[in-house]
Amino acid sequence: MAKTLMKGNEAIGEAAIKAGCRHFFGYPITPQNELPEYMSKRLPEENGSFIQAESEVSAINMVYGAAGSGARVMTSSSSPGISLKQEGISYIAGAEVPCVIVNIVRGGPGLGGIQPAQSDYFQSTKGGGHGDYRLIVYAPASVQELVDLTIEAFDVSDKYRNPAMIFGDGILGQMMEPIEFNKEPIDPSDLPDKEWATTGVGKKGEKSVINSLSLQAEKLEDHNQKLKEKYDKIKANETRYEILHEDAEYFVVACGTTSRLCKNAVKQAREKGINVGMIRPITLWPFPEEAFHKVLDQTKGFLTVEMSNGQMIEDVRLSVNGAAPVEFYGRSGGIIPAPEEILEAIERLQGGDQ
Amino acid sequence: MAKQIFKKPQTMADKKLHYCPGCTHGIIHRLVAEAIDELDESESAIGVAPVGCAVLAYEYFNCDMQQAAHGRAPAVATGIKRVHPKNLVFTYQGDGDLASIGAAEIVHAAARGENISVIFVNNAIYGMTGGQMAPTTLIGQSSTTSQSGRETSVEGYPIQMSEMLATLDGASYISRQSVHNGANIQKTKKAIKKAFEMQMNEEGFSMVEVLSNCPTNWGISPKESVKWIEENMVPKYPLGDVKTPKEVE
Numbered sequence: 067m068a069k070t071l072m073k074g075n076e077a078i079g080e081a082a083i084k085a086g087c088r089h090f091f092g093y094p095i096t097p098q099n100e101l102p103e104y105m106s107k108r109l110p111e112e113n114g115s116f117i118q119a120e121s122e123v124s125a126i127n128m129v130y131g132a133a134g135s136g137a138r139v140m141t142s143s144s145s146p147g148i149s150l151k152q153e154g155i156s157y158i159a160g161a162e163v164p165c166v167i168v169n170i171v172r173g174g175p176g177l178g179g180i181q182p183a184q185s186d187y188f189q190s191t192k193g194g195g196h197g198d199y200r201l202i203v204y205a206p207a208s209v210q211e212l213v214d215l216t217i218e219a220f221d222v223s224d225k226y227r228n229p230a231m232i233f234g235d236g237i238l239g240q241m242m243e244p245i246e247f248n249k250e251p252i253d254p255s256d257l258p259d260k261e262w263a264t265t266g267v268g269k270k271g272e273k274s275v276i277n278s279l280s281l282q283a284e285k286l287e288d289h290n291q292k293l294k295e296k297y298d299k300i301k302a303n304e305t306r307y308e309i310l311h312e313d314a315e316y317f318v319v320a321c322g323t324t325s326r327l328c329k330n331a332v333k334q335a336r337e338k339g340i341n342v343g344m345i346r347p348i349t350l351w352p353f354p355e356e357a358f359h360k361v362l363d364q365t366k367g368f369l370t371v372e373m374s375n376g377q378m379i380e381d382v383r384l385s386v387n388g389a390a391p392v393e394f395y396g397r398s399g400g401i402i403p404a405p406e407e408i409l410e411a412i413e414r415l416q417g418g419d420q
Numbered sequence: 421m422a423k424q425i426f427k428k429p430q431t432m433a434d435k436k437l438h439y440c441p442g443c444t445h446g447i448i449h450r451l452v453a454e455a456i457d458e459l460d461e462s463e464s465a466i467g468v469a470p471v472g473c474a475v476l477a478y479e480y481f482n483c484d485m486q487q488a489a490h491g492r493a494p495a496v497a498t499g500i501k502r503v504h505p506k507n508l509v510f511t512y513q514g515d516g517d518l519a520s521i522g523a524a525e526i527v528h529a530a531a532r533g534e535n536i537s538v539i540f541v542n543n544a545i546y547g548m549t550g551g552q553m554a555p556t557t558l559i560g561q562s563s564t565t566s567q568s569g570r571e572t573s574v575e576g577y578p579i580q581m582s583e584m585l586a587t588l589d590g591a592s593y594i595s596r597q598s599v600h601n602g603a604n605i606q607k608t609k610k611a612i613k614k615a616f617e618m619q620m621n622e623e624g625f626s627m628v629e630v631l632s633n634c635p636t637n638w639g640i641s642p643k644e645s646v647k648w649i650e651e652n653m654v655p656k657y658p659l660g661d662v663k664t665p666k667e668v669e
Contacts, residue, residue, distance in 0.1 A: 089499070089502055089503060091499065115502040115503075117498065117502070117532075119495065119528070120524050120525070120527075120528035121524060123492065123495075123524075123525075124492070124495040124498075124524065124525055124528065125495075127488065127489065127492040127495035127496050127499070127525070128495050128496070128498050128499035128502070129499060130486070130488070130492075130495075130496055130499060131468070131486060131488075131495065131496035131497060131498060131499025131500040131501075131503075132499035132500065132502060132503045133499070134486045134496075134499075134500065135466070135486075135499065135500045135503040135504055136503065137503040139499070139503075153489055154489065154492070157488075157489050161486075161487075264466045264484035264485065264486055264500060265466075265484065265504060265507075266463055266464040266465065266466060266483075266484055266504065266507050267462065267463045267465075267482075267483055267484055268463025268464055269463075273482060273483065273484055273485070274484045274485075275478045275479075275484070275485050275486075275487070276485070276486040276487065277469075277478055277485075277486070277487040278487065279475060279476075279487055
């Protein structure tokens with residue numbers, strides 16, 4: 067299949083269409099605007115619908131309605147906009163309807179800036195909205211992965227009736243890379259019927275209700291228990307990660323764009339004789355604890371590198387559980403750590419251990 | 421054998437309603453269900469329940485239903501309608517839901533000319549949360565958050581949603597009715613049916629505002645409450661079609 071040069075944000079849009087998504091509801095915010103713009107042009111060509119909603123709050127609730135009605139549907143935003151969507155995301159998780167939410171993260175808190183960041187890690191993986199729920203969160207590291215993981219996100223979201231999130235950043239959204247669409251495009255009419263969806267009683271013969279309300283505490287606890295069992299299944303089946311140099315003595319831990327910078331730093335460190343590898347979580351939730359368990363016996367130290375002041379490091383520490391030192395290097399506010407800075411941090415990690 | 425001349429509408433579930441004694445939500449539910457039956461749309465209908473007293477509406481209608489967050493019903497209905505443009509899609513919302521926290525959603529659904537129908541139940545107070553002031557609370561009306569009566573210098577003015585939405589080009593049919601007596605109940609039914617008919621004819625956004633009571637939070641008897649609608653609410657919220665497209669006038 068021929069490779070196409072595409073901008074990250076637009077590649078996500080085309081991947082969604084290839085995955086059978088025909089509905090997109092969004093609201094402009096930098097640095098993700100190319101995605102809704104792309105969808106506004108492409109979806110009408112595919113007999114789909116695009117609405118620029120009056121707010122992020124409305125956009126996510128349109129997603130809720132469309133997803134509850136059985137369609138593959140997507141929304142996208144960037145950090146402050148994702149905060150506004152949290153109410154709807156909690157309802158969507160509670161009502162168990164599948165959809166894909168894209169967060170092209172920028173620096174925060176508050177209005178923050180428009181430069182790339184990873185500082186929405188807590189918000190994405192620890193809830194964000196109210197209640198006991200989880201999103202399936204993918205952290206792609208290239209435009210090709212944006213494509214592949216977006217398509218996967220639709221499948222996994224449908225499989226578990228759970229919202230999935232693409233956790234990107236301003237660099238991934240804005241940069242162009244050659245990509246290929248490795249899977250055959252899905253025609254939404256070929257997808258299996260969702261018997262639970264609101265399509266009108268006539269089509270199914272019985273009434274469907276999409277709802278997240280349980281006034282009786284016992285019933286709500288049962289529902290939360292059922293959700294927990296689902297999350298355990300997702301943990302068991304959908305955790306994704308990559309390990310570089312599995313036999314290394316030290317490991318850098320990084321995801322998304324940061325992992326590419328770290329890959330470079332790891333290469334330089336190895337050339338200098340430091341036996342360092344890398345663990346790259348591809349799913350941020352479920353977090354790949356297993357990757358750490360695999361290397362714990364031989365590892366003298368971990369270095370978590372983030373475009374934040376340290377959020378993923380908490381999951382790394384939980385996974386390592388005191389078995390080895392876990393150090394941190396991060397830049398925030400939209401500043402991208404340079405491979406040289408990371409290399410220095412790796413050298414400090416090795417030095418500190420000696 | 422006796423002939424049955426009156427029965428529960430097919431679109432109304434055989435469930436005991438949770439509403440307070442004397443509340444007119446039950447009547448309005450019934451009118452919605454009757455209109456759906458008469459248009460033979462019970463198999464296509466998809467309703468959206470609000471947050472507020474009618475939060476459990478998804479249990480009372482015999483059709484597909486989604487429950488929405490406070491104020492977001494028009495956005496949820498938009499998503500549903502874009503996926504199923506041929507189905508009858510309606511929201512059922514109270515005044516706190518529609519005129520306060522969901523003001524943006526209703527304005528923009530109307531402005532888009534979204535081909536949905538909205539049943540807007542206005543009882544001038546927040547019912548479910550215990551009688552707080554609503555955007556529709558009348559001047560001088562007391563509530564738990566305007567205990568000495570709503571004062572314009574403190575709480576501003578009530579919002580006439582129907583008149584406001586009628587200014588939008590996307591709004592096709594806007595009508596305000598009341599259920600405080602038999603004659604008005606019949607008129608309300610006719611307006612609801614017309615709103616649904618217009619949607620099925622793809623005429624765009626339609627809304628029927630229904631003046632309703634709240635004996636519990638108004639602190640008066642059901643009998644006094646219907647009189648209160650007539651004497652206090654109707655002068656501020658005049659009844660009748662507020663906007664009708666030329667072709668159905």
